[in-house]
Amino acid sequence: MRYLNILLFLAKGFETMEASVFVDVMGWARNDFDCDVNVITCGLSKTVVSTFGVPVTVDTLLNEVKIEDYDALAIPGGFEEYGFYDEAFSEEVSELIRGFNSQHKPIASVCVAALALAHSGILTGKKATTYHLNGGNRQKQLGEYGVEVINEPIVQTDNIITSYCPQTAPGVAFSLLSILVGEEKMSEVRTAMGY
Structure with a gap:
């Protein structure tokens, strides 16, 4: 049995809650519903400090990642004033995103992490969304990358999931x-978690 490995990339200044949901949802799926899913955290440094000052020790460094070892990529958003875009817009991260996309592996982003996807070039000409409040500034920024911005909570286009807050x-x-284990199994997990 081989686990479906999800690479959870944490950029400096990532939002803790947006990262933790992947750990929890996949943890429930594995622990209580026998889903073969595993989350591996990754960063540009061994300790990544979140938006609100929470240091997280990651499982692996980005320069150690071999895309063939992973089945999906997940990226939480973060705050500009905590340096999120410094790493999220780096060439190493863009290469990682393009690598997963070129192999048509699922890429899930939350909130402004969609801007990292757009910066890498994989959203050009595609439907996507990002943070929609505060006058829609981030959605306008997303549109400047040639993205068809859809003002909906979650937008899935091909292998890419984006969301707006x-x-x-x-x-x-x-x-x-759901992409990894099917709608039926996902629904069981979602119900058990009270969603």
């Missing part, structure tokens, strides 16, 4: 789980 994070994780 932290509240959508569990839905993104469930959408990714």
Whole structure:
């Protein structure tokens, strides 16, 4: 039996809640419903500090990642003032995103992580969404990358999932789980978690 490995990339200044839902949803699926899903955290450094100052020790470094070892990529959003875009827009991260996309592997992003996907070039000409409040500034920014911006909570286009605010994070994780193990199994997990 081989686990379906999800690479959870944590950029500096990531939002803790948006990352934790992937760990929890996949943990429930594995622990209580025998789903062969596993989350491996990844960063550009061994310790990544979140938006609100929570240090997280990641499982692996980005330069150690071999895309063939993973079945999906998940990226939580973060805050600009905590340096999120410094790493999320780096060439190493863009290469990672393009690598997963070129193999048509699922890529799930929450909130402004969609901007990292757009920055990598994989959303050009595609439907996607990102943070929609505060005058829609982030959605306008997304549109500048040639993305067809859809103002909906979660937008799935081909292998790519984008969403528009932290509240959508569990839905993104469930959408990714559904792609990996099927709608029926995902529904069981979602119900058990009270969603």
